[in-house]
Amino acid sequence: MSLLRTSIPRRLQLARVSTLRQFHSSPARLIAVGDAIPSVQLKEDSPGNVVDLAKEIEGLKKAVIVGVPAAFSPACSAKHIPTFIHHKATESTPTFVVAVNDPFVMKAWKESDALNGATKVGIRFLADSTGEFAKKMGMTFDKSVDIFGTLRNKRYAVVVEDGKVTKVVEEPDNTGVNETTADKVL
DSSP: OOHHHHHSOHHHHHHHHHHHHTOOSSOOOOOOTTOOOOOOEEEESEEEEEEEHHHHHTTOSEEEEEEESOTTOHIIIIIIHHHHHSOHHHHHSOEEEEESSOHHHHHHHHTSGGGTTTTTTTEEEEEOTTSHHHHHHTOEEEOTTSTTOSEEEOOEEEEEETTEEEEEEEOTTSSOSSSSSHHHHO
């Protein structure tokens, strides 16, 4: 028996092993064409209004999920989401905007003047308060030392047809608005 092992209490040894098991050398798997959307409880407008996006899109011919880094951020409000508000296909294609924010912020954002018209065309805003959906989609980046202050969604768009992902587009720099606009996605 090594000296190190006998000098460290058993509970600390177990805690160390548990911590080491949480680190993986492989990155999270990105959602891919052919995959189903993960079942996660998101919130719409309030903590009590739970939405499982996988169940919401079940049975729909087509739907779009748009991931954004933050509600009220300039690029999200002035550039990205307006492309979906003004795209004619949005009215016939259920569109869901998901951000790692709380439901109160997402509700205020969708009702803000910046997104005037979002609810009129049927865009729904869902809060991923814990980031669980973003993690299961493989669409996270850590901005804890930057302006956002915590784990965030990458900027992405996913098209789902008949329950399966048919298109995945993500911004190479996580936050830009070049590849994920409505005209390029729809």
